[in-house]
Amino acid sequence: MSKQSQWKTSTGFILASAGSAIGLGAMWKFPYMAGVYGGGAFLLMFLVFTIFIGLPLLIMEFTIGKLGRTYTTAIFGKLSGKKWTNIIGWSGNLAVFVLFGFYSVVGGWIIIYIAQVAMQLVGLGSGTLGSIHFDQVISNPVYTIIGQGIFILITMVIVMLGVEHGLEKASKVMMPLLFVFLILIVIKSLSLDGAAEGVRFILEPRMEDLSMQGVLFALGQSFFALSLGTTGMITYASYAPKEMTIKTSALSIVIMNIIVSLLAGLAIFPAINAFGYKPEEGPGLLFKVLPRVFEQMSFGAGFYLIFLILFLFAALTSSISLLELNVSIFTKNDNRKRTKVAVIGSVLVFLISIPATLSFSSLSGIHFGAGSIFDNMDFLVSNILMPLGAFATTLFVGQLLKMKDLEKVFGRDRLKLFVPWYYLVKYVLPVVILLVFVMQLFK
Incomplete structure (x- = not known):
């Protein structure tokens, strides 16, 4: 990577990487997956997989990126x-490529909500926050395609400018601010009637509620939330400053991911009973519940708009890294090609993800495999491509790379961390990932 493309500070790298990893995974997907697949039991399995599989894999991808410092291809x-x-x-x-398309669908929903709340604030829209019905939003093919297109367009423009143009600086402000907003939402949600039952649902593991499918999806969620198995984190690490410490960076991102996932759960589930929703609401859970929570606040519409903008930033941080990965490969630091490649890549992503966008409207009657087209796109990424990518990478590191070369990257952490990590990646994780993957195919 060119010197100009590198992150200037380790803090900027960690926050931008965390934004990319957390993005929609922790805030949007975790609550609805936990709601569908067992609440506290799902959370427990997610924590186990994130700590004992996700963290070592994230260290592995950072190691490859920092050691190689070139394009993922x-x-x-x-x-x-x-x-x-x-x-x-x-x-x-x-x-x-597929993940960016999937992200763009949800990013489009955020764009639509921002537009509708903004219109209410300036008096151009009628009703209240609670009157914005998620099912009506996603069932409108025109709105969803326009929203998706705007999300991809914003991503494309930022990538055309290059990652060094403000993303690092913005991450230092926006990510902590989003964290603060989440805490405020949690506080308000916990004050609602029936909150205790929601807290028990997400924090009390009732293993009888956890199916084998829930276990498999908990593993998929740990991959999705940390962007593992897609080479995205390898790309970010190849941009990292030389003084970046792998252990500190990976551990910080995992901790932030877990905290944000917990906060998202505590923001959503205590409010479910108060507003008559069910945990199994699915992909629209966050969009259905949070407007009702903000309605209970003074200046709720304004705060909700700010939250949506911060949420959009987190989603964009993810999508930017996804598009940047492919753009950097085909431009090879030739900025004259950046605009052309970014446009072509964005248009292709837009086209392939239209069926997923329309799976809640014009194509809602099409169901196969994991469910709708949108569900199958999610399943393909989270439960097939990501685990297979991680499996192949563990074999690569454990069987083809020299132990002494890997050890150099760990610096002062090599004495305590390197050896257990190396043997975990070499012998344990490939077997675990393959076993779970096979169980998933024959469940």
Whole structure:
């Protein structure tokens, strides 16, 4: 990567990486997955998978990125001396491409909500926050496609400018501010009638509510929330400043991911009983519940608009990293190509994700495999491409890279951290990931 493309500080790198990893995964997807697949029991499995599988894998991807410092389609061949291993990078790019399309659907929903709340604030829209019905929003094919297009357009413009143009600086402000807003929402949600039951639902593990499918989806959520198995974190690490400490960075991101997931759960589930919703509401859970929570606040519409903008920033941080990965590969630091490649990539993502956008409206009658087109897109990324990518990368690190080369990247942490991490990645994680993946196929 060019010197200009690198993050200037470790803090900026951590916050931007956290934004990319957390994005929609922790705030939007975790609550609805927990609601569908067992509440506290799902949370417990998610924590186990995130700490014992997600953290070592994140360290692994940071290690590859920091060691190779080149494009993901070349980094595997560069480090191993075997060009055929670059197929891992290319397959990761495929996962990134599909993931960006999936993200753009939800990003479009956020855009629509921002527009509707803003119109209410300036007197151009009628009703209250609670009158914005999620099912009506996503069932309107025109609105959802326009929202998705705007989300992709914003992502494209930022990527065309280059990651060094403000993303790092903005992350230092926006991510902590989003965290503060989440805490405020949690406080308000906990004050509502029936909040205690919602707290018990998300914090009390009732293992009888957890199915094998829930266990598998908890693993998929740990991959999704940390953007593992897509080479996205490898790309971010290749941008990292040389003084970046792998252990500190990975641990910080995992901790932030867990905290934000917990806060999202505590913001949503205590409010469910108060407003007559069910935990199994699905992808619209956050969009249905939070407007009702903000309605209970003074100046609620204004605060909700600010929250949505911060939420959009978190989603954009994720989508920017996804598009940047492919743009950097095809431009190879030739900024004359950046605009053209960003436009082509964005248009392709827009086109392939239209069916997922319309799966709640014009194509709502199409169901197969995991459910709707949107559900299948999610399943493909979270439960197939990401685990397979992580599995291939563990084999690459454990079997093809030299132990002494990997050890150099750990710096002062190599004495306590490196050896257990190395043998975990080499012998344990490939078996665990493969076992869970096979169980998923034959469940």
